[in-house]
Amino acid sequence: MIPVQGVEGHRVAVLGLGRSGRATCSALRAGGAEVLAWDDSPETRAAAEAEGVPLHDLTRIDWSGVAMLVTSPGIPHLYPAPHPVIAAAYVAGVPVDNDIGLFFRSFSTATNMAFEAPPKVVAVTGSNGKSTTTALIHHILTEAGIAAQMAGNIGRGVLSLDPPGEGGVVVLELSSYQTDLARALTPDIAVFTNLSPDHLDRHGGPGGYFAAKRRLFAEGGPDRAIIGVDEPEGQYLGGQLAEAPEDMRVIRISSGRRLSGPGWNVFARKGYLAEYRRGKQVGSVDLRAMPGLPGAHNHQNACAAWAVARTLGLSPRLIADALASFRGLPHRSQLVAEVGGVRFINDSKATNVDAAARALQAFDRIRWIAGGLGKEGGIAGLAPHLGSVIKAYLIGHSARDFALQLGDTPHALCETMTAAVVQAARDAQPGEVVLLAPAAASFDQFPDFEKRGDAFVAAVEAWQAAFAEGQGA
Incomplete structure (x- = not known):
């Protein structure tokens, strides 16, 4: 568990008691907060209460003295209309956050900074391929002997993770629901896979949907951004983040077309992945026979994972071997x-x-x-x-x-x-x-x-x- 920092002695309300909500309650209490928790579902409330979660009807509480409301990602906070509890918190001037925001504000503690090789966070967002890309990155790191954990929109709730040790890496899949509200977003490496219309009612249209994804890159500024540029939004985002065409802090990735220019590019064409830096090829791999990565969409996922692994210092040969041993995720090709x-x-x-x-x-x-x-x-x-x-x-x-x-x-x-x-x-x-x-x-x-x-x-x-x-x- 990662105890939440900065909440000791404060009253914190939690709305939504699914997997991430219950983990949030535990992490808040470990950080010294008094937790007031609620869920609209009687069955979910009963399950949470059985685990020792303190229940309080948030539709009837006095908001004075409440320091913060933490809400689960699936609960609307703006469009098509805020949940009544969230609307009440807004009126009372109570800050609203989610577990992702709490994670980032609590991750880089003084203990972590004392490591010779501080732990890192890789965060993956986009419309399609997030889960496979996240799992593929985790697989490559594990195969390389790096202590890696996977959480977020896949696997565990972020606050239930073990505090990472020397050189550890946390790989997060983040949906637009999670990035839209988090008050802190500071990954070391951030990945944008692609964009296609989805969840438009929740974000007030395509502009709001893209803006939710963009926050992962704009709020804190990752040390390195890996951007899928097969859609105009990715091209725009890459241009916004780069200081110049040769800016190596931005790695552009593509599936289906060759990328050129003086920067850092990873692309796949006709089943072959190639990595170029400053116009020179520095790595390649044949993806066609890899059973866990069929099709151009999975080749884009491989490009993103390759770029992350290379950013973390892994060799092309090691990455290629790990790609070949990846067997894919259930329900995804x-x-x-x-x-x-x-x-x-x-x-x-x-x-x-x-x-x-x-x-x-x-x-x-x-x-x-x-x-x-x-x-x-x-x-x-x-x-x-x-x-x-x-x-x-x-x-x-x-x-x-x-x-x-x-x-x-x-x-x-x-x-x-x-x-x-x-x-x-x-x-x-x-x-x-x-x-x-x-x-x-x-x-x-x-x-x-x-x-x-x-x-x-x-x-x-x-x-x-x-x-x-x-x-x-």
């Missing part, structure tokens, strides 16, 4: 099984059109499972990426709406995950891929994308067992 020459790929995390497009571009001869709770615009934006789709198998609330947007692409209305997997598996021929890339939220049939991916895996495993018994024909 995850190879579940190969049955009768057909590969089954779980990309349940592809909850928006941009992520689904990246998945569709990563494979050939696709039996595509899509659908769920569709987002604004449906799948109209995927029209240019359907060339490899042999047939679509549609599930969930938006199945019929998606069917209307498929044009001439053959499709079947399957409704459920099990029905979609069975029909796609029966239709598939050797060499084809059954790909779950929903292009939609999961909340119509599943509580989250993980449970949706788990349902896909379970259906594939059932098919695999039936096939092995000679029933899959």
